[in-house]
Amino acid sequence: MYKMLVVDDESLTRDYLKLTIPQINPGWEVAHVASDGKEALEILDQHAVDLILTDIKMPVMDGLTLCKIVSKMSPRPRTVILSGHDEFTFAKEAITYGVNEYLLKPIVKEELRVVLERITHDLDKEKSQLLTQQSMQILSEDSKNHVVKNFLKAVIVDSNAEIKVLYPLLFRLKVSLIETEGNLMILSLDEDMILRKSIPYADIPVFKYILQQITTEIVEEGRVFYDTEENTIVLVTGDCQDDLIKQCRAIHAKVADAIYRSTGITISGAIGNCVNDVLRLNSSYRKARKMLMSRLLSGGNSCFAFSDESKDMPSILELDKTMMAIQSGLLDRNETNYMVSVRNYAELMGGYQLPVVYRYGVHLIRSIAAMNPNFTDEGIQAAQTILRKLESPTLQAPSKEEVLLNFYEILKSFILHATPKHDNENEHDLVARAKEYIYSHYSEPISLAIIADTIGVSASYLSNIFHKSVNESYIKFLTRVRMEQAAKLLRARPSEKIIDVSDKVGYVSVKHFSHVFKQHFYMPPGEYQEKQAAALKG
Structure with a gap:
């Protein structure tokens, strides 16, 4: 219940308000009354109130002087003045002292009720905001960092439902992720080196964890998180693109050095484009993912910055196109299509030395696994075991035909181990189901990840086939x-x-x-x- 102080030199008015106010708004209690401003200040010195309802013309100290003094109090109670028609000039001056409302005499019950409702609403809102603010202050730094990580992950997977909840929470926590410019950098283990070192596939998550922990020691807490493939993602902020790229390369160099010294494994980094809005970081992430494919062309243990003019971009786009053709052939169970596409993929390698074959082979396996979330770790392990058959005791490079036969065997292994939810569906069917979902749920928060999960494919695969089929994203x-x-x-x-x-x-x-x-x-x-x-x- 809110407490009120009524100040009026007429006892009849004081008694009337004390009786009437609880009747028209039970949320209010006239806790104190005073006959002038001086007496009101004495009461305020001893008791806190939420609202002062005061007349303007009073002996000893008038209402205007009282409002002026009250305006400097902290916390300051709300004030409402009572004035006659001939006192409007005084009422306007009182408003400069932060008076919230004024009422004309004689008092009309309905007008008083409306004023009290408005002030009650403001006080309720203020109380709620204060409670929220106090709750936010209680949160530990770990909790705040957890919110930031979840928000950033929601942005890169385009999860509108989570963004809707977490974005306002960041404001309440007073967390500003991008002041001027920012981008995302992907740090990824070079899995072809893990394969060459004969490290069991089941141990890869351990190395991914080590990578994130080392990165967190180097980068500000809360700006490091996992993507859906458990790559380490870093939010980097700065004043301009050149500054961001410089920071990213420095982070990659420190992390790569620490990882190599402790594990003997190299990592690659990929830097996305520069953005000025945190909600556009998904664009930076997608471009970093595309740029990460540069390690296929020039090897790992490097940091690649995205640029439309990059010399690698034509080759990356061709690799992307070829991989989509392989995925389409597999989905349609069209052996001719995926065999031809794999041959094209092998021709893009430019050489058949074992490190190159491993890089392309691991990318092939990861891309196939990504198109179906039901593809198991055992399936990936089986595919990598097949890839390692290309090792030779004499360290000779395998022939092109040996590589092709190996890649064909990997694809057949995929078909054997994959357990898709919808065996008979081709690209056209999947896109039709995605469109049907959009038509049925357009009024709700929709993300690509939600649609992909509903129809049983990966978000990246759905994005590719949707764009190809509908000719728009x-x-x-x-x-x-x-x-x-x-x-x-x-x-x-x-x-x-x-x-x-x-x-x-x-x-x-x-x-x-x-x-x-x-x-x-x-x-x-x-x-x-x-x-x-x-x-x-x-």
């Missing part, structure tokens, strides 16, 4: 569906509020919705709505 398709539905709602109900339309088509922020709508229809939703209303009247 899933996010563009989802946006188009949402905009078409929004336009339909605005046409059907020209009087509907824009904020309600925004919510019905899956947007948390009406500002964001309006921006996207304007880009799509070349006019704001309000203008579109007005034109539809005018057309109906005409």
Whole structure:
């Protein structure tokens, strides 16, 4: 219950308010009364109140002077002044002292009720915010870092549901992840070296853990986290792209040196593009993943920075295209297609020395495993065992045909070990199911990861086949569906509020919705709505 101090030189008014206020708002108690400002200050010196309701004209000390003194108190109670029609000038001056409301005499119950409701709402909100703030302060640094890691991981996998929960929490924790510019860097074990060292596949998670722990010792806590493949990801911030790349290379060099000295294993780093908004870090991550493929071309133990003009980019794009063809052939159980695609893949290697073959072989295995989340560790282990058959006691490089036969055997091993949820589905069926999911759930938080999990494939694989089949990314398709539905709602109900339309088509922020709508229809939703209303009247 909130406490009030009533200050008025008329005893009749004091008695009336003391009796009436609890009746019109049970959440309030007139805890104290005073006949002038001086007496009110004496009470305030001994008792805390939430609201002062004071007359302006009083003997000894008037209400205006009282409000002026109260405005300097901390914490400062809310104040409401009572004034006659001829005292409006005084009322305006009182407002400069932080007075929240004023009421005209004689007091009207309904007006008093409305004022108390407004102040109650403000106090409730303030109390809630204070409680939240105190709760945030209680959180340990470990808890805060856990929130940051989960948020960053949600961003790179495009998990809108988690972002919706965690992003406001970062604001309450007063965590600013990017001040000016930032990017993501991937640190990844060179698994071909692990294979060459005959380290059991089951031990790889141990080395991945060591990699993250060493990176966390070097980089600020909370900025280091895992992606879905348990690569170590680092958020790096700075003033410009050159500064970011310099920082990333320095981090990679320190971590790589520490890892090599303790384990004898090398790591590769890949630096994504520079962004100025934390919610755009998924773009930086995707480009870092693409750039990580440079280690196929030039070997590991290096740090590769993304650039559209990179000399490696044409080869990376060709490798990507060929891998998609292999995945498509496997999904369709089309042996001719995946055999031809594997031959093309082998021709892109440029040489058949064992380190090169291992790099490409490990990438082939990882890419195949990624297209089906049900592909087991045992399947990967079996595929790597097949790859190691290429080792020769004489250390001679295998021939092209030996490599091809080995890769064919790996693919057959994949078919044997994979247990897909939908054996008879091809790319067309999967894309159709993804589109059906979008049509049914466009009003909800949707991410590529959610759709992929629903239909039983990996997010990266779904992204590739969706773009190939529909000729646009899933996010563009989802946006188009949402905009078409929004336009339909605005046409059907020209009087509907824009904020309600925004919510019905899956947007948390009406500002964001309006921006996207304007880009799509070349006019704001309000203008579109007005034109539809005018057309109906005409």
